Amino acid sequence: MAKAGPDVSGENQGGFASDGSSIWGFSHMHDSGTGGSPSLGNFPIFPQAGCPNDDINACNYTQWERLIPRVNGTASARPGYFAITLESQIHAEMTVTNRTALYRFTFPEIPTTSNTTLSPLILVELSDLPQTRSDGNITVDINNGRITGSGRFMPSFGIGTYKSYFCADFDGAELKDAGVFANSRAGRTKSLKVASEGIENSPSERPAGGWVQFKKPDKNNQIQVRVGMSFISEAQACSNAEKEIPNNDFDAVVDAAAQAWKDKFSVITVEAGGVSEVLLTTFWSGVYRSMISPQDYTGENPLWQSDEPYYDSFYCIWDSFRSIHPLITLLDPHSQTLMVRSLLDIYKHEGYLPDCRMSFCKGFTQGGSNADIVIVDAYLKNITESIDWTVAYEALVRDAEVEAPNWDVEGRGGLESWKNLGYIPTENLDLLGVGTETRSISRTVEYAYNDFVIATLAQALGHTDDYAKYLTRSGNWHNMFNPDTRSLLVNGTDTGFTGFLQPRYMNGTWGTQDPIFCSPLLDFTACYLNPSGGETYEGPVWLYTFFAPADMATLVGVLGGRAAFLARLDWLHDSGILYMGDEQAFLTVFLYHYAGRPARSAQRLHGYIPALFNDTVNGIPGNDDSGAMGSFVALAMLGVFPNAGQDVYFITPPFFEAVAIRNGQTGKTATIRNVNFDPSGVNVFVQSATLDGRPYTRNWLQHSFFLEGGTLELTLGPSESKWGTREEDVPPSLGPFGRANETGTGGGDTVARRWGMPKFDMPFRGSW
Structure with missing residues (x-):
């Protein structure tokens, strides 16, 4: 829960940034890599070596007054530690335990401000990074300098408010003076209350807080500040x-x-x-960032009493289901188990699974009900300890069947049309709930995949009728495919491709969204989460037309067969239309596997890593989204990228000679070894493979490899081979395969053979 760091005036969603911006304080909780509004950063502290002429009102209290540049080149970071030197020559170091931050400030022997003696003053402000504090209180204990307080704040990407508490103690010097401040003036009053300015829960921009001043420090000119945090009470913050x-x-x-x-x-x-060290740093940094969120707030939940774990900072499951949770499942299955249990406990107490959640508040839903995917992925990969699968299934079915009153923050919207029409219409008439009526295309393809994973769990739990219903609904993405749509560039040049997902009205007629709209080629930022956003979310129709994760064999056929599919996929990656800084791009790198060309997936990876993913300041192509970019690069470099919600890992050669993962449940070790490994990146194509010494031709793995352990040996070469290219070697898919792959036809028997599911007919709605 505690993540101490400096807060800057520039790009400060996570507090600190390497953009040279000035520092206004050091705070104790942060969310990493989020976009949009900054998050957390509650109760920043700020050290000053002394006040000019020893006048407490000559010190700086407001954020704009105390802003101070860093000394360039002094930032030092490693897991569990951060340090930086301010222009005032104060050297700040920080570390954490679970719910407590510990700072060590080393002050200069001679303060740099004129006429100032070394009498350090440290303040605590009742504020947060996005400046949303609406009310608060602070108390200073004159006997020992302890400062306690609380405030009410708003989440960064959701609705509601939350209350946070702190307890700050100081060590290393004799207390000289103490008090509180408001606006830019300090006084020796020992407590202060602040309230919203006339409107309930409205943010207050008026600075307020407490301060303590010390005599010259006892040793090394150092003072330590310990700040305990809690969402329950000041007493619990102190106890922590x-x-x-x-x-x-x-x-x-x-x-x-x-x-x-x-x-x-x-x-x-x-x-x-x-x-190279670039690749090693990129890999380990990716693993590190993947483990920063979601955050364990167990024991700090003020909303309900429960014996279940509570995790927060799900930023957002739309981002994290694809690679963060699958990576945690591989590396830390115990934590993933706790997270799944936490999701189900949220459902039990709030009525729906969250798609995004932060600071005990409901976050905005960007697409589908993607906690469904996280839960089914866990089921398929043995994340089962103490999980009530009856409750889990109930939660998934509620997402699919009961529209939330406000589906902007939970559940799904447009369910009446979804059930009756088989798609989410543009300009939909929705009388069951309210939400942002955009993203009809992206919501349709995401709801379809959500229903697929529900079908998967339904079959496993013996709900035969539900299995048939949801598997049928998982094909609803077909209903937004318009075979006549052409794609032109801005200058009128024909891309040469016809047939894309398109908006559709309630009466079945087609609308239009340019397939390149909302891409780097045309109006890149036009499709965000707002009432005027497009029918896709953070990406173009070109990208979303490839999103059929359970039905790729059918999609290959719909797009004209293997050769045409490969040509279209190459254009996606070569044209500049694909933005790797958004998570929807991840899966497209590996879709070559479904067309029997796993070597092309490997080639694409080496094009993106390290060109876009590296160890520089710009070495993350988009905001990290609490580790989404980190988890992508870590999995890609390990050589096993998941199709989340399925028991499928795409095989590409690891970026190292060998990698091994020890399973936290079984203790067994799974090793992937490259034979003929070339560190320069020439030999990146699998020529042949063996699994525990036996020939292995499939271009994908199942999770049993990691549970049971073993050795996958990949013999590499400089050119593409026939390995993994046969029809029987590609990953499983709902749709047809083999000769049917070229025509786009198929049926229930194909489904049964590919997934081991009972045979039944799949009457998809509409035509394509």
């Missing part, structure tokens, strides 16, 4: 701090934090094989 850091031993806390990270990383073994 006292239990977790009883003696303020900064170096010991740093060592413990580092060891906690080493323990997390220890399940992975990498034989680098001579690759």
Whole structure:
């Protein structure tokens, strides 16, 4: 829960940025890599070496007054530790335990401000990064300098408010003075309450907080600040701090934090094989960032009493289902189990699974009900301990059948049309709930895949009728495919491709959205979550036409067969229309597997890594989305990317000579080894493979490989081979395969053979 760091005036969604912007404080909780509004950053502290002429009102209290540049080149970071030097020559170091931040400020022997003696003043402000505090209170204990307080704040990407509490203690110098401040003036009053300015829960921009001043520090000119955090009470914030850091031993806390990270990383073994430090740093940074969120707030939930774990900062499941949760499942199945249990506990107490959640508030739903995918992915991969699958199935069915009153923040919208028409119409008449009536195309394809994973769990739990219903509904993406739509570039040049998903009205007639609209080629930022957004979300029709994760064999046929599909997929990657900084792009890198060309997936990966994913400041192509970009690059470099919601991992050669993952449930180790490995990246094509010494021709793996352990050996070469190209070697798919793959026909028997499901007829609605 505690993630200490400096807060800057520039790009500060996560607090700090390497953009050279000035620092206004150091706060104790952050969310990493989010877009949009900044998040958390509650109760920042700020050190000053002294006040000019020893006048407390000559110190700086407001954020705009205390902004101070960093000394370039002084930022130092490693797991569990961060340090930076301010232009005032104050050196700030920080580390954390679970719910407590510990800072060590080293002050200059001679303060840099004129006429100032070394009498450090440290303030705590009742604010957060996005400046949403509506009310609060603060109390300073004159006997020991302890400062406690609370505030009410708003989430960064959702509705409602939350309350947060802190408890700050100081060590290293004798207390000289203390008090509170409001606006730019300080006084020696020991407590302060602030309220919203006339409107309930409206943000207040008026600065307010507390301060303590010390005599010259006892040792090394250092003062330590311990800040406990809680969402329950000030008393619990103090208790958290006292239990977790009883003696303020900064170096010991740093060592413990580092060891906690080493323990997390220890399940992975990498034989680098001579690759560059750029690739090694990129990989391990990706793993690290993937483990920052969701955050364990167990014991800190003020909304309901429960024996179940509580996780927060699901930013957002639309981003994280694709790669964050599958990577955590591989590396830390125990934590993934707790997260699934937390999702189900949220459902039990709030009525729906969240698609996004932060700071105990409901976050905005960007597309489908994608917690469904996380839960079914867990079921397929043995994440089952203490999970009530009856409740899990009930939660999934509620998403699919009961429209939420406000489907902007939970569940799905347009369910009447979804059930009766088989798609989400443009300009839909929805009398069951309210929500942003955009994204009809992207919501349709996401709802279809959500229904597919429900069908998967229905079959596993013996709900035969539901299985047939949801499997049929999973084909609804067909109903928005218009075979006559052509794609032209802005200059009128024909891309040469016909047939794309298109908007459709309630009466069945077609609308129009340019297939390149909302891409880097045309109005890139036009399709965000707003009432005027387009019929796709954060991406063009070109991209969403490829989104049929369970039905790829049918899609290959619909788009003209393997050759035509490959040509279209190549255009997607070569034209500049695809933006790798958004998560929908991830799966498209591996879709070559379904057309029997896994070598092309490997080739694409080496085009994106390290060109777009590397160890520079710009080495993340988009905002990290709490580790989404990190998890993509980590999985890709491990050589096993998941089709989330299915028991499928696409095989591409790891970026190292060998990688091994030790399973946290079974203790078994799965190893992938490259033979003829070339660190320069020439030999990236699999020529042949063996699994535990036996020939292996499929271009995909199942999770049993990681549970049971074993060795997958990939013999590499400089050119594409026949490995993984046969019809029987491609990943499973609902639709046809083999000769039917060229015509786009198929039926229930094909489904049964590909997935091992009972045979039944699949009467998809409409025609294509």
